[in-house]
Amino acid sequence: MRQNIIISIIELIRGLAVTCWHLFVPSVTLQYPRQRWTVANRYRGLERLLLNEEGKERCVGCCLCARICPSRAIKIVTGEGEDYNKEVISFEIDIARCLFCGLCVEACPKNALTMTGEYELACYNRAGMIYTKEGLYKSPEVTKYKK
Amino acid sequence: MELLFNTQELIDRIYVFLTNLCLDYDIPFWVLTVVIMAVVAGIVAGFVAVNTMMLVLAERKVAAHMQDRLGPMRVGFHGILQTVADAIKLVLKENLMPKAADRVMFFLAPIIVFAPAMMAYVILPWSPGIIVKDLNLGVLYLLAVGSIGIIGIIMAGWSSGNKYSLLGGMRSAAQVVSYEVAMVLSILGVIMIAGSLKMGDIVESQKNIWYICFQPLGFLLYLMAATAECNRAPFDIPEAESELVAGFHTEYGGIKFAMFFLAEYANIFVVSAVCTTLFLGGWQGIPGLPIILPPILWFLIKTYAIVFIFMWFRWTYPRVRVDQLMTFGWKFLVPLGFINILITGLVMVIK
Numbered sequence: 001m002r003q004n005i006i007i008s009i010i011e012l013i014r015g016l017a018v019t020c021w022h023l024f025v026p027s028v029t030l031q032y033p034r035q036r037w038t039v040a041n042r043y044r045g046l047e048r049l050l051l052n053e054e055g056k057e058r059c060v061g062c063c064l065c066a067r068i069c070p071s072r073a074i075k076i077v078t079g080e081g082e083d084y085n086k087e088v089i090s091f092e093i094d095i096a097r098c099l100f101c102g103l104c105v106e107a108c109p110k111n112a113l114t115m116t117g118e119y120e121l122a123c124y125n126r127a128g129m130i131y132t133k134e135g136l137y138k139s140p141e142v143t144k145y146k147k
Numbered sequence: 148m149e150l151l152f153n154t155q156e157l158i159d160r161i162y163v164f165l166t167n168l169c170l171d172y173d174i175p176f177w178v179l180t181v182v183i184m185a186v187v188a189g190i191v192a193g194f195v196a197v198n199t200m201m202l203v204l205a206e207r208k209v210a211a212h213m214q215d216r217l218g219p220m221r222v223g224f225h226g227i228l229q230t231v232a233d234a235i236k237l238v239l240k241e242n243l244m245p246k247a248a249d250r251v252m253f254f255l256a257p258i259i260v261f262a263p264a265m266m267a268y269v270i271l272p273w274s275p276g277i278i279v280k281d282l283n284l285g286v287l288y289l290l291a292v293g294s295i296g297i298i299g300i301i302m303a304g305w306s307s308g309n310k311y312s313l314l315g316g317m318r319s320a321a322q323v324v325s326y327e328v329a330m331v332l333s334i335l336g337v338i339m340i341a342g343s344l345k346m347g348d349i350v351e352s353q354k355n356i357w358y359i360c361f362q363p364l365g366f367l368l369y370l371m372a373a374t375a376e377c378n379r380a381p382f383d384i385p386e387a388e389s390e391l392v393a394g395f396h397t398e399y400g401g402i403k404f405a406m407f408f409l410a411e412y413a414n415i416f417v418v419s420a421v422c423t424t425l426f427l428g429g430w431q432g433i434p435g436l437p438i439i440l441p442p443i444l445w446f447l448i449k450t451y452a453i454v455f456i457f458m459w460f461r462w463t464y465p466r467v468r469v470d471q472l473m474t475f476g477w478k479f480l481v482p483l484g485f486i487n488i489l490i491t492g493l494v495m496v497i498k
Contacts, residue, residue: 012464019213019463029217 058112065104155276240401247308257406259299315394332484350429419453
């Protein structure tokens with residue numbers, strides 16, 4: 001009993017010492033809108049379509065990405081182009097359904113798809129969640145906040 | 148500058164000046180008294196409000212840094228205006244009254260909690276001469292006033308018409324009644340040595356040595372009992388967020404909730420200031436060293452150090468159970484308090 005009391009008093013003081021020590025440990029908080037997180041190279045954020053060296057679309061409309069997508073977020077419409085070639089008429093990714101698994105990037109035989117470090121994907125309506133070809137070829141805009 | 152150190156003279160001079168003013172312009176003296184009372188009450192109320200805002204921010208900052216966070220950072224430089232923003236939000240909120248509430252009691256409870264917290268400021272000795280009223284029964288008055296607040300808490304719990312609130316109020320009553328005993332016992336030792344209940348005398352008699360040297364056990368007992376008196380963690384079972392939602396103030400919102408908050412932090416300050424007065428020499432500097440700081444600064448430094456200790460306790464220790472709390476109070480603190488009085492008495496008799 002007496003030993004218990006002594007041990008508990010020591011433990012109480014040790015608890016105080018721990019919290020006091022943590023007063024001087026630098027904080028781990030990231031002041032989010034002002035400070036940004038630098039994402040890892042392999043971070044899976046918003047998808048992006050790439051152009052080839054000649055500045056033409058790499059995507060040939062094979063629809064493998066749409067096929068492998070577990071949540072069926074990708075919708076591709078292909079058609080006939082000017083010189084009777086197969087052409088991608090529309091390429092849409094519904095970001096609201098996307099689960100950022102990266103299977104589409106792996107499935108692409110032409111390396112036309114990649115994932116960027118963009119993670120601020122909030123928008124005001126559901127229509128804004130659907131990224132079309134125009135949006136996917138641009139590099140994503142960086143949101144700016146007032147200080 | 149000189150007057151900052153000799154505040155007794157400052158107060159005397161102000162009083163003489165005002166009295167002469169009354170005589171010159173033929174103002175009756177009761178007007179002077181009323182004006183002085185109103186001004187003093189205003190100063191105290193202003194201090195309570197500003198102090199509460201500061202303490203809330205300090206609490207959040209201390210908590211944050213103890214948990215390796217930063218705390219409020221957005222409003223003002225390092226979030227110093229955060230509590231101002233919170234206060235404005237609370238004041239502007241809608242005044243809700245639950246259907247099951249007892250209207251009169253529900254309305255009165257925050258006032259009854261807040262008034263005694265303010266009343267205790269009457270006997271705090273800030274500096275020589277700067278004291279609202281140095282009552283002969285200062286300590287007794289403090290203890291008496293301190294236990295009125297509990298009625299407000301029970302009223303709040305009862306009138307909310309909510310089982311959790313009622314439980315919180317009841318627990319609070321049980322807790323404060325038990326810890327009042329321990330608190331009185333821990334203070335008694337000091338009163339025995341000082342031979343007076345007057346705050347001014349108690350401070351004056353600590354000129355050569357602080358009472359913490361004679362009463363280390365009393366000091367520790369007081370700290371523990373005071374933590375429980377203010378309903379702060381680890382003894383915050385009346386409001387225990389995880390068990391009782393928020394205890395007695397679950398149903399309160401807006402300005403009424405702000406009153407409870409004000410009362411809580413005003414109480415913390417009072418308890419710390421009393422601790423400073425009784426054990427740490429009040430406005431006296433460290434004995435034996437030359438006086439560097441004005442007495443009022445000494446008083447505030449010591450008081451805020453004690454406040455920091457309360458915050459430190461809160462963010463270190465987990466909440467105790469109700470039965471543990473009662474056992475701790477009655478079987479540990481009260482006997483130790485009696486032992487402390489016994490030893491003090493024995494030493495005094497032998498001397």
